[in-house]
Amino acid sequence: MTSSADITLRTPTVDDGPALWQMAVDSATLDVNAPYAYLLWCRDFAATSVIAEVDGQPGGFVTGYRRPDQPQTLMIWQVAVNTAHRGAGLAGRMLDHLATVHIGQGVTHLETSITPDNDASRRLFGAFSRRWRATLDCSELFGANLFPESHLAEELFRIGPLRVPPTRP
Numbered sequence: 758m759t760s761s762a763d764i765t766l767r768t769p770t771v772d773d774g775p776a777l778w779q780m781a782v783d784s785a786t787l788d789v790n791a792p793y794a795y796l797l798w799c800r801d802f803a804a805t806s807v808i809a810e811v812d813g814q815p816g817g818f819v820t821g822y823r824r825p826d827q828p829q830t831l832m833i834w835q836v837a838v839n840t841a842h843r844g845a846g847l848a849g850r851m852l853d854h855l856a857t858v859h860i861g862q863g864v865t866h867l868e869t870s871i872t873p874d875n876d877a878s879r880r881l882f883g884a885f886s887r888r889w890r891a892t893l894d895c896s897e898l899f900g901a902n903l904f905p906e907s908h909l910a911e912e913l914f915r916i917g918p919l920r921v922p923p924t925r926p
């Protein structure tokens with residue numbers, strides 16, 4: 758991604774469902790859910806999700822939800838950035854965008870789960886906690902034994918309290 762790229766962050770609509778699914782497939786890392794799941798997400802959890810357009814084309818997305826029994830926690834479900842745009846801060850920018858919108862609506866903490874082998878994701882959320890000057894707690898969420906197929910354990914990253922959004926240049 759060039760520094761002059763035109764980046765738009767916006768709330769996804771149902772019409773974005775196929776693009777989110779395709780980006781999940783192309784990520785080659787994410788557990789890819791059924792196309793139906795992305796359509797449903799774009800209908801029911803759009804307000805806690807974001808799609809990034811780079812020069813008018815889908816370039817990345819974040820899906821999330823506020824935990825029903827703990828609505829002050831924004832749980833990030835999936836993050837993906839197209840390979841051509843990685844390493845330029847786009848994922849961090851999408852996370853900052855969502856967190857900034859939702860701290861105004863009562864969110865104090867962000868959670869996600871990450872497998873131990875996903876360095877990029879671990880660094881992404883580590884960098885997020887440093888930008889927001891928030892504590893990052895790590896614990897086991899779902900052990901490998903809970904997955905019917907071969908799958909590493911999912912570790913819970915809980916970050917907060919989120920107070921003041923970082924300033925961006």
Ligand SMILES: CC(C)(COP(=O)(O)OP(=O)(O)OC[C@H]1O[C@@H](n2cnc3c(N)ncnc32)[C@H](O)[C@@H]1OP(=O)(O)O)[C@@H](O)C(=O)NCCC(=O)NCCS
Nearest residue numbers: 786836837838843844845846847848849877878880881884
């Ligand atoms: C994880 C992912 C979303 C990061 O997107 P990105 O836009 O490249 O991330 P950013 O540019 O905002 O970088 C965030 C941090 O990750 C680091 N990072 C980015 N790519 C990396 C890589 N391949 N290996 C190690 N660290 C990496 C950056 O250096 C930065 O850390 P720093 O601020 O300490 O330097 C992207 O690599 C991706 O789509 N991966 C496949 C899907 C996935 O694994 N999603 C996460 C699990 S839900």
